[in-house]
Amino acid sequence: MYRGFNLVIPETLNDSFTEKGKEIHSEMTEKINDRFDDLIAFNGIINGNKVIEKWFPIIECDIFLSHSHKDQDKAIALAGLLYKNFGLKTFIDSTVWGFSDKLLKAIDDKYCMHENQTTYSYEKRNFSTSHVHLMLNSALNKMIDSCEAIFFLNTPNSVSAIDTIKDSTNSPWIFSEIATTQTIRKKTPKRLKQETRTFSSRISLSESVKEQLTVEYELELSHFTKLTLRDIQLWINKAKFSNSNPLDELYSLNQINSKFLIDG
Template identity: 45%
Template sequence: MYKGFNLAFNTSSTFKELLNKYHDYGKEIYNNKKNEVIKNLDSYLGPDGSLDCSALQEDWFPTINSNIFISHSHDDEELAVSLAGWLYKKFKLTSFIDSYVWGYCNDLLKDIDEEYCKHSNGQSYDYDKRNYSTSHVHMMLSTALTKMIDKTECILFLNTDKSTLKAKDIISTQTRSPWIYSEIMSTKMLRKNTPKRFTLKKSTNGIQFIENAQKTFKPTYDIDLKHLVKLSESNLNNLHKCYETSYPNNPTDALDKLYQITHIH
């Protein structure tokens, strides 16, 4: 990961109207990525009944080649899909939407529960077995998301009233999503990976450049967003206008322009 952006959307956003025009493009990308997943547990079973979790993780939670990682609330999925459509249609930038894998998580848990976690009567689930299998699936998901954040050049965190708490008495920013919390923490701890194109420029010419909780269970996590560059709808509008009549020569040219607009060197 090179840079992370804290993309704030207003409740009454004008830029969302522009993004809505690209929703169908994003949906097509989203569906194509989902179709790449293998959903048959039999192929991961060993002769002794063991489950090859390494192979299963690679297929169910694949690391897809993408320029941008979009972190968002489950309730903002349509907004994330539209943003991904805009980024690809305008700039040929590919996005990884973290909800690509959220759906896989629930499907995988159900399959494992049916295969491994039922009582002998076959009618109900064993609580301890379900806790054990769920911990493994969530660990695989968390690992896959962290690997994906590390692999992409940028992360865009969609900061909306659905992803963060806006109570006036809260000094720090909080979220109820354990996945958002995990992803933001990953952006603080992962190494900074400067794109090779910047290194080459400098050396040659000196240019520098799952969240359905019960009503009685409302956990909160403090998330530190200070390390993420503030990104506004106005910044994205400026980027949109730069390529209103033509595509960038390379998709990463649009990222370089974004770094310039947000004064990143």
């Protein structure tokens, strides 16, 4: 990862981009092998590395899009916009790796079901869920590391304002993705000689309420550059008359003016 952008755009995007976005991500999902029984060894042990490789493969993309699953349609339209205007491929985990629940159910049905075949063991399900979520989180971290840029789709579905300064999210996955961008090595593309910076992270947990568990994570977005629909239009206009990599044009429009650290 090289740069992060805090994307604040209207509630809707042009529907003309949606079909292209769906087409791109249909091609990506074809690479997923979501068969589970093939991953069980003769001794009954599941090969976790093979599960990650088959169910959550690393796919070559330019941009990782962090978003709420409630904004999946907007995310798909944004992916179509970025591809049609810049030829950039966007990774949307909810469309490519939306198989984690299916994987978890396959494991639970086989290993966690009580003898009555109607309920699951609480302890066994805790164990299986921790494994599947660890697999998914590991794959997400690798995917973020492999993409050059990360866009955070900042909407009311992904962020709830604590006050006028801080933002919070109820999504553990969004928190994990943003936290990852603060800790992974910042990699300058070979075509650039620009310096990048690293950041510290912090976390704040609110108390859960009765009956419905709610956990809030404070999001540290200071290392993300704010990007609006107007900024994207400026980017499109500039890229039309340039032979440079379109991401370079985005970076040039949004220079980093804080302290820098040369990456390794």
